[in-house]
Amino acid sequence: MRNRSCLSIVLAAGLGTRMKSDLPKVMHEIGGLPLVGHVVKALQSAGSERISVVTGPDMPALEKLVYELAPSARCYVQTDRLGTAHAALAARPALDFPADDVLILFGDTPLVTAETVGRVRKALADGADLVVLGFETRRPFGYGRLLTENGRLVAIREEKDATEEERKVTFCNSGIMGFGGAQALALLEAIGNSNAKGEYYLTDAVEIANAKGLKVVAVSGTEIETQGINTRAQLASCEADFQARKRRAALETGCTLLAPATVYFSHDTVLAPDVTVEQNVVFGPGVKVAKGARIRAFSHLEGAQVGENCVIGPYARLRPGAVLGAESRVGNFVEVKNATFGTGAKANHLSYIGDASVGSKSNIGAGTITCNYDGYLKHRTEIGAGSFVGSNSTLVAPVRLGNGAFVAAGSVITDDVSRDSMAFGRARQTVKDGKAKQLRDRLQAAKDSKS
Known part of the structure; x- marks a missing residue:
C-alpha cells in the first residue's frame, strides 16, 4: 500500500x-x-x-x-x-x-x-x-x-x-x-x-x-487465521494451528523434519535450507540455524545461533547466548550458555560450557564444566584454538587456555595455561595393597553387629 x-x-x-x-x-x-x-x-x-x-x-x-x-x-x-x-x-x-x-x-x-x-x-x-x-x-x-x-x-x-x-x-x-x-x-x-x-x-x-x-x-x-481466543482450550488449539503453519513453512523452504508433528517452533525461529531436524526438538525464542546443520532428537534450543553444518544433540541444550561456528558439535547431554564455539570445536558428551569461548578445532572431553559463577558474579573461560581438555575436568573462571593447550583428564584448572602447554591439576594417585579388603571386612562387621 x-x-x-x-x-x-x-x-x-x-x-x-x-x-x-x-x-x-x-x-x-x-x-x-x-x-x-x-x-x-x-x-x-x-x-x-x-x-x-x-x-x-x-x-x-x-x-x-x-x-x-x-x-x-x-x-x-x-x-x-x-x-x-x-x-x-x-x-x-x-x-x-x-x-x-x-x-x-x-x-x-x-x-x-x-x-x-x-x-x-x-x-x-x-x-x-x-x-x-x-x-x-x-x-x-x-x-x-x-x-x-x-x-x-x-x-x-x-x-x-x-x-x-x-x-x-x-x-x-x-x-x-x-x-x-x-x-x-x-x-x-x-x-x-x-x-x-x-x-x-x-x-x-x-x-x-x-x-x-x-x-x-x-x-x-481463512477461519484459522481469524480465530479468537477466550479459553485455555482455544489457546491450545490455536497453538496447534500455529505450529502446523511453522512446520509447513520450514518444509517449504527446504528443511527436513523427520517427524514434523514432534517439532515445536517459536514465533521467530529461522531455519535455513538443508537443515535437518530430528524428532522431539523444541525451538525457544531467538534461534537461527544455518544451512546444512543437523539438530538431533530431544534437543532444546533458545536464544542460540547455529552455524553451517553443525551437529547438535541428541539431548543437547543450547541456552541464550550460545553461538556455534561452522561444523562445530554439541553432543548428548551437553549444555551451552552464553558461549561461543569456533569452527570445528567439539563438546560431544556430558558437559556444561557457560560464559566461555572455545577456539576452533578444540575438543572438550566428557564431564568437563566451566565454573562460571562464584556466588556473586559470572566469570569467563577462554579456551584457545586447537586445545584439548581431558574428560572430567573443571575449569574455574576466570581462566584462559592458550592455543594448543592440553589439560589432563580429571584436572581442576584455576590458573591460566600458556600456549602449547600441558596442565595437570589433580592429586597424585596412591595405591595401598589390601586396603580395599580391610575396608570391606570392617564395614561388613559393622553391619552384622546391627542385625
Missing part, C-alpha cells in the same frame, strides 16, 4: 475471565510471543506505521509489552467496557489525526497474517469506505453472518437476530474492519447503544455506512 498512511487500533482491554488467569488475555502466548505481539507484528509487516492499543485499567505490564514490541505505538485505556465501538473510540486522540486507512483488530487473533491485512487495505485503496474481513466456515453457528447483495455488504446479522434463511449463510464476520480515513471517526461516533446490553457495537457501522450511501464491501480470510 505504497503512499497510503495507516492507523491501526488493536482492541486488547479484555480481562480474559474464561482463561481463569490474572494475566490479561492478550498476554498469553502462542509460539513464545504474547497474542497481541503477533497482531502487532502482522500490522508492522502490512505497513501500518501508526499502531494504537486499547488496554483496560491497571494493565501496566501490557502497556510495557506494547512499547517493547513497537516503541512508536500508543496505548489508550478503556475505563468502562461498553462494547467494541466504545473500545475503538478510547483511541480518540489517534482518530483525531486519521490516516488514509484505519484498521480495527482484536488483540486475541494471533494468526492473522500481513497478507490478509493487506487485502483489507487494498479494498480501501480501491475505493471502499468500509471493509469487513470475513471467512467461510462449515460451522457458522454463533458467528455473525455477512449478508451481501451484488458484491456489496449490506449487514452483519448476529446469530440470535438472523432468520432461518440468513442462518444458512456460511460467510461469517471475523471482527476485523477497515475504514477509509475520511469516514472513520464519523462512522464510529454514529454508532448508538439502543440494544439489550446498552453497548456500542462495531458491527453497526455497516448499516450506518450503507444508509449514508458509502461503499461497503467484504473480503475473505
Whole structure:
C-alpha cells in the first residue's frame, strides 16, 4: 500500500475471565510471543506505521509489552467496557489525526497474517469506505453472518437476530474492519447503544455506512487465521494451528523434519535450507540455524545461533547466548550458555560450557564444566584454538587456555595455561595393597553387629 498512511487500533482491554488467569488475555502466548505481539507484528509487516492499543485499567505490564514490541505505538485505556465501538473510540486522540486507512483488530487473533491485512487495505485503496474481513466456515453457528447483495455488504446479522434463511449463510464476520480515513471517526461516533446490553457495537457501522450511501464491501480470510481466543482450550488449539503453519513453512523452504508433528517452533525461529531436524526438538525464542546443520532428537534450543553444518544433540541444550561456528558439535547431554564455539570445536558428551569461548578445532572431553559463577558474579573461560581438555575436568573462571593447550583428564584448572602447554591439576594417585579388603571386612562387621 505504497503512499497510503495507516492507523491501526488493536482492541486488547479484555480481562480474559474464561482463561481463569490474572494475566490479561492478550498476554498469553502462542509460539513464545504474547497474542497481541503477533497482531502487532502482522500490522508492522502490512505497513501500518501508526499502531494504537486499547488496554483496560491497571494493565501496566501490557502497556510495557506494547512499547517493547513497537516503541512508536500508543496505548489508550478503556475505563468502562461498553462494547467494541466504545473500545475503538478510547483511541480518540489517534482518530483525531486519521490516516488514509484505519484498521480495527482484536488483540486475541494471533494468526492473522500481513497478507490478509493487506487485502483489507487494498479494498480501501480501491475505493471502499468500509471493509469487513470475513471467512467461510462449515460451522457458522454463533458467528455473525455477512449478508451481501451484488458484491456489496449490506449487514452483519448476529446469530440470535438472523432468520432461518440468513442462518444458512456460511460467510461469517471475523471482527476485523477497515475504514477509509475520511469516514472513520464519523462512522464510529454514529454508532448508538439502543440494544439489550446498552453497548456500542462495531458491527453497526455497516448499516450506518450503507444508509449514508458509502461503499461497503467484504473480503475473505481463512477461519484459522481469524480465530479468537477466550479459553485455555482455544489457546491450545490455536497453538496447534500455529505450529502446523511453522512446520509447513520450514518444509517449504527446504528443511527436513523427520517427524514434523514432534517439532515445536517459536514465533521467530529461522531455519535455513538443508537443515535437518530430528524428532522431539523444541525451538525457544531467538534461534537461527544455518544451512546444512543437523539438530538431533530431544534437543532444546533458545536464544542460540547455529552455524553451517553443525551437529547438535541428541539431548543437547543450547541456552541464550550460545553461538556455534561452522561444523562445530554439541553432543548428548551437553549444555551451552552464553558461549561461543569456533569452527570445528567439539563438546560431544556430558558437559556444561557457560560464559566461555572455545577456539576452533578444540575438543572438550566428557564431564568437563566451566565454573562460571562464584556466588556473586559470572566469570569467563577462554579456551584457545586447537586445545584439548581431558574428560572430567573443571575449569574455574576466570581462566584462559592458550592455543594448543592440553589439560589432563580429571584436572581442576584455576590458573591460566600458556600456549602449547600441558596442565595437570589433580592429586597424585596412591595405591595401598589390601586396603580395599580391610575396608570391606570392617564395614561388613559393622553391619552384622546391627542385625
